[in-house]
Amino acid sequence: MKKRALVVCPGRGTYNAAELGYIKAHHAARQDVIATVDTVRTAIGQVTVSQLDAADKYAPSVHMTGDNASALIYACAMADFVAIDREQYDIVAVTGNSMGWYLALACAGIVDLAGGARLVNNMGGIMHQHGIGGQIVWSVADDDWNIQKDKLLFVSNLMNEVHSISEINVHISIRLGGMIVFAADEAGLKWLMERLPKDDRFPLRLMHHAAFHSPLLNHVVPIALTANPLSDFGAGEIPAIDGQGRIWSPRAFSREAIYDYTLGAQLTDSYDFTRAVQVAAAEFAPDTIIVLGPGKTLGAPTIQALIASGWRGLSGKADFQARQHDAPILISMGMAEQRAWAQNQALHTNKR
Template sequence: MTAAKKTAIVVAPGRGTYGKGELGSIARLHGARFAELIADFDAQRRMRGQPTVSELDGAERFSVATHMRGDVAAPLIYSATALDYLSIDRDKYDVVAVAGNSMGWYSALALGGAVSIEDGFRIANAMGLNSQTHGPGGQILLQVVDEDWRPVPGLRDRLLGLVAAIDARPGHDLALSIDLAGMLVLAGNEQGLAALLAEAPPTPGRDPLRLAGHGPFHTPLMVGSSDKAKAELPASLFGGPAIPMIDGRGHVWRRFSSDPTELWDYTFGHQILAPYDFALSVQVAVREFAPDVIILPGPGDTLGGAIAQALIGISWQGIASKAEFVARQAADPILLSMGRAEQRALVTAKE
């Protein structure tokens, strides 16, 4: 008797996930099975005069200056995510919804069937370039939970109050960029970021981290990127999703009731210019669809902590701390990261 399928939500990772350890992983994990799709991605890059995915993934060594740049990172991350998604064993897992973090929303569009896998690459590749269309500025990551991933009382509110105060100063731009549950990504211009670093209260775990190569994503400073995207990427690329997609507001785009033009407008408007609430998207997904597992495709597995912290934030299935999450993972894993070999083996179809 065949075991019953498990229901799963799939969460697509964003920038910063294809690192030194992932170099060569696209060819190694997918080169034989998805050669035709990789060739399509390569052809799209070649037509734009860009180094191909195969060339970048096959580089002799990882280069921070090259591989972390938006126009290189985005297509590599998208390729790894999409091909991992296509590798999920559908006899074991019924994918009931998809979500993504920041750039991972472009991947989620393809995983959810709102655009084709090939057009998803076109969007991610174009946005890798477009994401560099902004004024001076960037992102800073700050931790707001303790070592057991419980919120430090009052810290989030203090930080957001400081952000609002700095943003109100002449010549200073600062705003919430991404809510990662246990961490906040704040973005702004150089004056705003400098003031934040000078005035931020002590935060646990790590010092505030300036994210290398990142612009002031998910703020009005990205208006040039939004305008360029809407001019270059037509609404005709979009259709209704085949499965529900949860966006950066926690809104669920459902099959049959989603307007493709509205989805296009959100993707290249609000999604670029306003905060991305990743924690809320995960919390809505698990509450709405009650999955047996959450699958995190590659590249890497750095988003696993943020997913766990989002679950802890609502005490999902009684998980209210890092210790409880670790114990649950050991006994009956709820989060399956395809970037980890032992968990990947539980998710992928046998060749």
Template sequence: MKTAVVICPGRGTYNAAELGYLARHFPDPGLLSRLDAMRRDLGQEPLSALDGAARFSLSKHSRGDNASGLIYAATLGDFLSIDRDEIKIVAVTGNSMGWYSALACGGALSSEDGFRVTNTMGTLMHEALIGGQLIHPWMDDDWAPQPARREALLSLMAQIDGRRDHTLSLSIDLGGMLVLAGNEAGLSAFEASVDPVQGRFPMRLGNHAAFHTALQAPVAERGQEKLPQGLFAQPDLPMIDGRGAVWWPGASDLADLRHYTLGAQVVEPYDFTRAITVAAREFAPDLFIVTGPGTTLGGAVAQSLVLADWKGMSDKAAFKHHQEKQPLLVSMGLDDQRGLVTQGESHVS
């Protein structure tokens, strides 16, 4: 039996290629019906209808009040599809919104309550839509760390943030990428101050607010008003949060867990790199399983493992060599990899 840490993706992972993901992969029709009913009760379009649309609409499917629920359901469905006779899950973590999914996968929230938290926070973010995000690399194309470049980018960020009427700060430490968030003046100033990279960076993230910054304080406050303490329970699995802290089964302070989830996690930077480093060093799994939807998070996981010098991997070539020899990372959003960890398919040997 293989051990695995499961990693839940965040916003921006349900795109045109993922349309129909729930119809193709969600394993529990009854549970999906219950999630749909929760949406209807709120006057929102059911997930099955959004997922079953004839065409993907960026303006509709990527909105916070729709995207969050779609991503949560796709993640939860994939988690439930992992073959537990072959795969022993030793911990869960996530990126950004993926922390809410990780709470449900880890057992600290029921499937329905996990959806309630995710859908509520996604809707509040959409209604407020405070600020925005962009993403920019600091590693080179071969994933060799460039610490001086990273520090220069963070210094520029701080300098821009110090300007009058400009707000810019670190949102997510995402492997070889920095996700920055701020107001329009701050984001535009950064874009104007850096040289383009790979023809696409710095890249604005559509329909994204200034997640994980102080600008989200009003959203955090409203979330705390709407989501009571009683939703949270002791986890069944260790959960690694956006600081790299581990919440252990039977030993988690549930008031602290709620306070972090609806407080610091919303308004402070999310260190995904640190979460993966802790996952590797604390749990030493055979596999890192990234649930769907999407496939974009795999690169950040691999880069984070390189930064952690996991198994001596120092760059992209070293990771690819290890992956080809003995798969370490499985992305369930890829059909050829999905079968490695789901029931009735061939498994990682």
């Protein structure tokens, strides 16, 4: 019997130095997917994702910028999605984190592969040219991945304080499992770095990231609407859960509505990845959650979101690891030792 699978799509920041060569290592058998993305970029004079992935050395100034990183992540993730063994898994729903919403649209069939490549490439370029501000990540979870109420209260009080300071612009960008991602202007970023309690990792400012999912990007909306045609959006084949926890069921929505959300509120309003995962798990009862590559950083936030909702009685990191050892409930395709669990073994290429 097939397992019911929820697919989770990664966002920006998941193709790093460790992922260089991801396409070459894992997707020699899926050149049709990669070629589609390359064709979109070649048509407007951009370096192809194949060339970026085949570079001798990872260069943050090249690989992490929005105009390149977005397309690289899209190509890797969509090739992973195609590689999932459909004889073993019935994909019942898709969701994603931040830019991962665009990927989820493609996985769901709401946009086709080429349409998704154009959307991701256009938006990556627009953010690179017109994005302002930045993002800071701060952890609100303990060592066992349980979200701490005192830290959530701190965040709430912090945001109340922000409203009384006219010189800064700070917003909650993403609720990411056990982390809060803030979006802010430069003055706000400086204030956050001074105001947030520090440990050995957080608060962390994200490189090459604009103030995504905040009113600071209101000016991007008309540019995005002009660059991306409504005609690329369709009825879909798989339910998709957006950054507000809303379910877009195949043939049960207007393409105008999902177009307006994708290029409107999705850019300017807070993105609740935590809620998206919780809704998907509660409504579609997956046996397995498959997180597409590249990278392996989205697995923890996904499980943290499920721990917070008590999904299947999950109580913490140790509980998850024990269950994962017995019968994996989460497969991270960005991890070489796990990706084989999700894909057809006949198509499995050499591990790195």
